Amino acid sequence: MDYARYDRVRAVEWTGKALKLLDQRKLPFDVEYITCESAEEVAEAIFQLVVRGAPAIGIAAAWGLVLAGKVIGEKSKQEAVPLLQLAAVKLNAARPTAVNLAWALARMQAALALAGEDWLQRLQDCAKDIEADDLAANRHMGQLGAQLIAPGSGVLTHCNTGSLATAGFGTALGVIRAGVAEQRVNRVFAGETRPWLQGARLTVWELQQDGIDATLIADAAASHLMAGGQVQWVIVGADRITANGDVANKIGTYQLAIAARHHGVKFMVVAPSSTVDMATASGSEIEIEQRDPGELLGYGGRRTVAEGIRAWNPVFDVTPASLIDAIVTEKGVIEQPNADKMRKAFGEA
Numbered sequence: 001m002d003y004a005r006y007d008r009v010r011a012v013e014w015t016g017k018a019l020k021l022l023d024q025r026k027l028p029f030d031v032e033y034i035t036c037e038s039a040e041e042v043a044e045a046i047f048q049l050v051v052r053g054a055p056a057i058g059i060a061a062a063w064g065l066v067l068a069g070k071v072i073g074e075k076s077k078q079e080a081v082p083l084l085q086l087a088a089v090k091l092n093a094a095r096p097t098a099v100n101l102a103w104a105l106a107r108m109q110a111a112l113a114l115a116g117e118d119w120l121q122r123l124q125d126c127a128k129d130i131e132a133d134d135l136a137a138n139r140h141m142g143q144l145g146a147q148l149i150a151p152g153s154g155v156l157t158h159c160n161t162g163s164l165a166t167a168g169f170g171t172a173l174g175v176i177r178a179g180v181a182e183q184r185v186n187r188v189f190a191g192e193t194r195p196w197l198q199g200a201r202l203t204v205w206e207l208q209q210d211g212i213d214a215t216l217i218a219d220a221a222a223s224h225l226m227a228g229g230q231v232q233w234v235i236v237g238a239d240r241i242t243a244n245g246d247v248a249n250k251i252g253t254y255q256l257a258i259a260a261r262h263h264g265v266k267f268m269v270v271a272p273s274s275t276v277d278m279a280t281a282s283g284s285e286i287e288i289e290q291r292d293p294g295e296l297l298g299y300g301g302r303r304t305v306a307e308g309i310r311a312w313n314p315v316f317d318v319t320p321a322s323l324i325d326a327i328v329t330e331k332g333v334i335e336q337p338n339a340d341k342m343r344k345a346f347g348e349a
């Protein structure tokens with residue numbers, strides 16, 4: 001397919017000296033970039049959701065470690081390693097749920113371990129590879145996932161899993177892009193994804209850049225949409241897939257999976273193997289990030305809820321494997337995932 005036609009946005013850009021991040025807090029009305037020149041700045045940008053989405057935060061963290069190396073400068077590998085380890089700890093602490101962050105930093109540290117005095121160049125090469133591998137994985141998953149969709153189908157997605165959340169093309173949104181290109185998908189619905197509105201502010205904007213027609217729905221409209229027979233697949237990304245096939249993803253994913261099963265709508269999870277965490281047995285062991293309750297208590301800087309009201313704001317939830325029809329990674333499709341099939345596909349931790 002013509003990828004350039006369907007993939008026009010980039011969230012993360014390495015300039016050779018610094019990391020440019022498209023500021024996703026400002027979208028869709030302001031397309032602004034921030035420039036990070038240290039690992040600390042990258043960690044803060046990840047925490048503040050300037051850059052977000054599991055693969056994109058892993059890629060940003062990898063470049064963050066390169067920036068730490070540049071700040072360290074012309075030191076020997078022996079002197080640099082402990083300083084780089086400190087930077088990796090800071091980057092890893094920026095957000096807890098998406099395993100891609102730890103995965104990317106572990107891959108960078110493995111490259112460092114094999115490097116000699118050319119350690120900074122090796123780190124740069126590794127960050128570049130992490131980014132390139134993610135883009136390639138997304139394009140491959142797009143093709144694999146689209147093949148599961150019957151021509152003329154409607155799909156519902158949640159959160160933002162597109163170019164903004166990855167190196168490009170996207171995971172779930174990549175499958176939707178490929179499905180539209182192959183005329184398998186002819187209705188796209190996106191949930192607004194309260195409270196941060198990744199769906200409303202990012203996904204429908206991203207699809208608009210591609211000229212893909214999409215309809216925004218309130219998260220609460222999803223069951224009603226399914227009951228009307230408008231969608232045949234719910235297609236989402238993942239922040240962590242555990243050894244038994246459970247999936248942590250944006251809050252609201254779990255209730256979509258329940259509603260999908262009730263209505264006979266299929267449920268697909270699309271994520272690169274960097275999202276698979278075989279060291280965690282099941283979803284109940286995943287740390288679910290809690291964010292500022294203020295995200296629920298106001299909008300656009302203005303309070304919308306009476307003073308004195310408390311709010312609870314977990315930003316991910318866990319969908320049990322039993323509610324998932326297919327997990328698509330670049331390694332292939334796992335239908336009706338369980339611990340056995342996961343072990344066969346990804347081996348032991």
Ligand code: MRU
Nearest residue numbers: 052053054159161165237238250
């Ligand atoms: O809090 P966010 O916006 O980083 O959450 C993102 C999601 O939950 C995505 O669905 C997930 O990371 C997959 S992105 C390809």
